[in-house]
Amino acid sequence: MDTNHEMQKVKIDEIVGEALNWAVARSAKVEVMVSHGCVFYKNARVLKRFDAHQNWAVAGPLIAEKNIGIKPHQSPAHGQHMTAASWNEDGSIGAHLSYGPDMLTAAMRCYVRASIEGCICVPKELL
Secondary structure, three states, X not given: OOOOOOEEEEEHHXXXXXXXXXXXXXXXXXXXXXXXXXXXXXXXXXXXXXXXXXXXHHHHHHHHHOOEEEEEEEEOXXXXXXXXXXXXXXXXXXXXXXXXXXXXXXXXXXXXXXXXXXXXXXXXHHO
């Protein structure tokens, strides 16, 4: 993984955009690099954007892997938002509950939370 960047610790509940992509890639153990403020991975010798926060083709298999469910939610603390939670095989809710302004942000925060608790260090240029 590309690590030649100044890093900054951020809360998983607050991570968005390219920083979220970085965190998802790290959680999924995908080797990525950062260039021009974007996250890329190598696919058959071609660099491709790793854009799980906005691309269902990338996020979908990750959501299925962690058995993440997503639903709209309204609360005084967060207003109208999406909630994502991992589900156990017995149908009970898992310990990884996350919120976000849209489905993929909530789901990808939940995915990261399933392997990393609390905070993660991301390249500053992605913030």
